[in-house]
Amino acid sequence: MKKFLFALMMALALPPAVFAEDVIQKGELLTLERSVEIALMKHPTVLASQGAVDVNRARKGQAESAYYPQIDANAGYSRFQPSTLSTGTTTVGVRRIQTSHSFEQYNTNLSAQQTLFDFGKTWTNVKIQKLNIEASQADLENTTDQVVLNVKQAYYNLLRAHRTETVAMDTVKQFEQHLEQAKAFYEVGTKPKFDVTKAEVDLSNARLALISAQNSVRIAVVSLNNAMGVPEAPEYSIEDNLSFRQYAITAEAAMEQAYANRPELKSIMAKRKASEEAVSLARKGYYPFFTGEAGWTWAGKGGDFATGDGWNAGVTLSIPIFSGFLTRHQVSEAKANLVILTANEEALRQNVFLEVQQNVLSLNEAEERITTAELTERQARENYDIASGRYAAGVGNPIEVTDAEVTLANAKTSYIQALYDYKIARANLEKAMGVR
Secondary structure (H helix, E strand, O other): OHHHHHHHHHHHHOOHHHHHHHOOOOOOEEOHHHHHHHHHHHOHHHHHHHHHHHHHHHHHHHHHHHHOOEEEEEEEEEEEOOOOEEEEEOOOOOEEEEOOOOEEEEEEEEEEEEEEEOOOHHHHHHHHHHHHHHHHHHHHHHHHHHHHHHHHHHHHHHHHHHHHHHHHHHHHHHHHHHHHHHHHHHHHOOOOHHHHHHHHHHHHHHHHHHHHHHHHHHHHHHHHHHHHOOOOOOOOEEOOOOOOOOOOOOHHHHHHHHHHHOHHHHHHHHHHHHHHHHHHHHHHHHOOEEEEEEEEEEEEEOOEEEEEEEEEEEEEEEOOOOOOOHHHHHHHHHHHHHHHHHHHHHHHHHHHHHHHHHHHHHHHHHHHHHHHHHHHHHHHHHHHHHHHHHHHOOOOOHHHHHHHHHHHHHHHHHHHHHHHHHHHHHHHHHHHHOOO
């Protein structure tokens, strides 16, 4: 987790364009650990989950603002020009006009309001926001675990593709050698033209398989780049760690770790606790609350800037008498949400149990297949050596050689697949247990 936080801090501290250019050097050898580190720095889902944590931290601060006084200040300026009035006519018939003079008015007001006692509403709201932070942090951990799993799957898939490509290249070379032998036998008249034609067909099929394997490598590279969050990464190579290392763990031990570590469980437990507090908060809508107010006012008129000032202070008790059953329905809503979260928590626990059990069984099955696949590959190689030796001695037939070559290629591919399945089963089990 410390490595993740360091990586995330580094990603946020560097300009995105510069960091994207330098995150992977061209020709760099990437280990699995390095690939995971890059994903935790660059993948957008990780950054989005971190943003959700920051949002909940901000909401906690908003809830805590009710602990502090609310202070407001305002100032105003007005200029008045009354309308002119007619007051009648003089004895000589001249209309008399009464004029009024314009004047200015200034005012300044400073007020403060402080909640004195609200029966724990603010405290409960702050507690809810703290639990929401815990839930979002667990969600962030779950997101990172999923990103790590995706990187592992893509990494091992690329290794499998590389090894399968090597098998296809070896098969092409074997069929090329077989074609040379068939041509040599045909030229000296010891083998028919059929042997040459069949060897050419086998070689063409092997080359088609190689083209497909090479394309699978290209697709696997694109998938790994996407899993790391660097779709335009330069060319690189990866460390081949597709080897068998036994991962021994019992289903009981795996289940114990899963219940203790799974971030989804931590998240939903925090949300359930927040929902319990939300019920308490909704009930507090029935209670009164005390507030204190204080203010100072200063005003002036015309050219006199000190006409007068004044102040006020007081305490207010607000008692909710009837709100159209609003509080009652808010309590009902909070209780219903609590029921939903409690049921979802139990469903999640059952899913965790199922997921761990399935992955333990898959891991054991993959381990058994590795032993069998390794033995099958060794037997297929011996069979190929015998068949190719017989043909080279002039006593074998091309069908026998072709069958042996295909069987060997299939055995190699099956062994690679078994190694891949074991790695993926282990990665899935670690994800199910909440360990990295």
